[in-house]
Every structure is written in C-alpha cells, then in structure tokens.
Amino acid sequence: MTTLTVRTEPTIRRVPLGRLTRIELLKLTSTRLPYGLLAASLLLTALFTVIEAARAGTSGGPAPLSGYAGQAAITAGGVWSLILAAVLGATVSSGEFRYHTATLTYLAVPRRGQVLAAKATAGAVAGAVFGMAGYLVTLGITLGLVAGKGDSVAIGAGTLANWGVGHLVGAALLGMIGVAVGSLVRSQLTATIGIFVWMVIVESLVGGLFNAARPYLPYTAATALGGVPIGTSSFGPGRGAENVAALPFAAGTALLLAIALVSLLLAERTTVRRDVG
Numbered sequence: 672m673t674t675l676t677v678r679t680e681p682t683i684r685r686v687p688l689g690r691l692t693r694i695e696l697l698k699l700t701s702t703r704l705p706y707g708l709l710a711a712s713l714l715l716t717a718l719f720t721v722i723e724a725a726r727a728g729t730s731g732g733p734a735p736l737s738g739y740a741g742q743a744a745i746t747a748g749g750v751w752s753l754i755l756a757a758v759l760g761a762t763v764s765s766g767e768f769r770y771h772t773a774t775l776t777y778l779a780v781p782r783r784g785q786v787l788a789a790k791a792t793a794g795a796v797a798g799a800v801f802g803m804a805g806y807l808v809t810l811g812i813t814l815g816l817v818a819g820k821g822d823s824v825a826i827g828a829g830t831l832a833n834w835g836v837g838h839l840v841g842a843a844l845l846g847m848i849g850v851a852v853g854s855l856v857r858s859q860l861t862a863t864i865g866i867f868v869w870m871v872i873v874e875s876l877v878g879g880l881f882n883a884a885r886p887y888l889p890y891t892a893a894t895a896l897g898g899v900p901i902g903t904s905s906f907g908p909g910r911g912a913e914n915v916a917a918l919p920f921a922a923g924t925a926l927l928l929a930i931a932l933v934s935l936l937l938a939e940r941t942t943v944r945r946d947v948g
Contacts, residue, residue: 691789752805760794760849761862798846834898841893851934
C-alpha cells in the first residue's frame with residue numbers, strides 16, 4: 672500500500688508590532704551612536720541657545736530677554752534636536768545595511784513591511800526623546816537667564832507646555848521620515864548627508880526664494896510645531912521673513928505625518944523589497 676505524503680509550505684507568522692518595536696529600541700539602546708547623537712544634539716542646542724541669548728537686544732539679534740518676543744525666540748530654539756532626530760531615524764534603518772545585519776533580520780521576520788513599521792515606530796519614539804530633551808535644555812537656559820537678570824517670565828505655562836508638545840511631535844515625525852530616508856537610500860552616510868543638505872541648504876534656499884512655500888517644508892513645519900517663528904530656524908538666505916504665518920498645529924502635524932507615511936510606503940514598495948546583497 673502506497674502512502675501519499677503531502678508537503679505544505681510553512682506559514683509565515685506575523686510577529687506583533689509591539690515586540691518588533693521593542694527589539695528595535697533594544698538595538699538602539701545597546702549601541703553608542705544614539706547616545707552620541709543625543710549628546711551632540713544637547714551640546715549644539717545649548718551652545719546656540721546661549722549665543723542667541725547673548726545677541727538678544729542687540730542690532731540684528733532677537734528682542735530683549737525682558738519681554739515675550741525675546742524669551743520666545745530663545746525658548747523655542749531647540750532646532751538641532753529636530754535635525755538630529757531625523758539623522759537618528761536614518762541610522763535605525765540604514766544601519767542594518769551598513770553592518771550587514773539586514774539578512775539575519777529578514778530571515779527572522781520575513782515580512783519586511785513589518786520590520787519597516789517597527790523601525791519607523793522606534794524612530795518616532797527615539798525622535799520624541801530628542802525633541803523633548805532639546806526643548807528642556809533651551810527652556811532651562813532661558814528661564815535661568817531671565818531669573819538671573821531679575822526679569823519675570825512673560826510666557827504663560829500653557830504656551831510653554833504647548834511648545835514642548837510641539838517639539839516632541841515634530842521630532843517624532845522627523846524621526847519617522849529619517850527611517851524612510853535611510854530605507855530608500857540604504858547608505859548611512861548618504862542618508863545623513865542628505866538630511867543635513869535638505870534641512871540646512873535646500874529648505875533655506877527654497878524658503879528664501881519662495882516665502883509662501885516656507886510653512887510646507889518638512890523641517891520648517893516641524894520647528895513651527897515647537898513655536899519657532901517661520902524663518903528663524905533657517906540658515907543663510909532662508910533666515911528672516913518671520914511675518915509668514917505657520918500652519919496650524921493640526922495641519923502641520925498632518926503634513927509631516929503624510930510625508931512620513933508616503934515615504935515609508937515608497938520605501939516598502941521599492942528598496943525594502945530588493946535583495947539585501
């Protein structure tokens with residue numbers, strides 16, 4: 672009697688997103704790069720906050736620290752934490768290819784879209800930490816300088832809290848965008864350079880040439896969520912034109928989220944599906 676053996680293909684199980692996200696966060700906290708980026712973010716934030724505070728009330732500088740305008744210009748200046756949040760996001764995804772660990776990751780979790788979603792979530796969490804840490808540095812320096820001069824705080828507690836939430840949300844969404852950029856490019860160095868070029872040069876040039884486009888640029892939109900006046904977070908030709916209105920908080924958040932999701936979907940449909948080698 673002949674026995675018929677039927678072979679079935681193994682079913683690829685879907686790993687819970689929460690578990691994958693915890694794994695990605697464990698990877699982040701187990702390496703020195705995120706801590707180095709965070710330290711650089713805080714040092715640059717502190718340095719530029721002190722410089723802006725020293726220029727307060729001078730020709731070409733912010734308004735005096737004794738008033739609302741001057742305190743707002745300094746307190747909302749933690750833009751370096753937003754930039755490096757995007758850089759960190761890029762390292763979350765591109766690091767797999769730099770250190771040749773992508774093969775093991777995709778063997779363990781064949782559903783590459785799940786891996787990308789977990790990396791995007793981890794990038795958002797880490798970015799939020801960067802954004803809040805940077806804001807607390809600028810807030811602490813500003814309040815310390817104001818108290819040292821014997822002035823009163825002209826900004827309400829509710830406004831300060833809203834700016835803190837804006838830094839957190841903006842940095843989290845830039846972290847997600849950074850993950851998408853790293854997945855699209857795969858090269859950690861290229862992704863990092865690209866992020867700096869876009870935020871420091873491209874947005875400044877576009878903002879300097881087309882005022883009406885400023886609020887819709889991703890880096891500018893993220894800084895606006897944190898209360899940074901349009902134009903003050905730009906570099907070179909992009910500085911100035913603070914009279915341009917920023918997008919409402921909900922609209923700015925929706926814009927950044929849409930950019931992040933479209934970029935992640937593009938990466939999932941293209942580079943993520945390519946051979947690792």
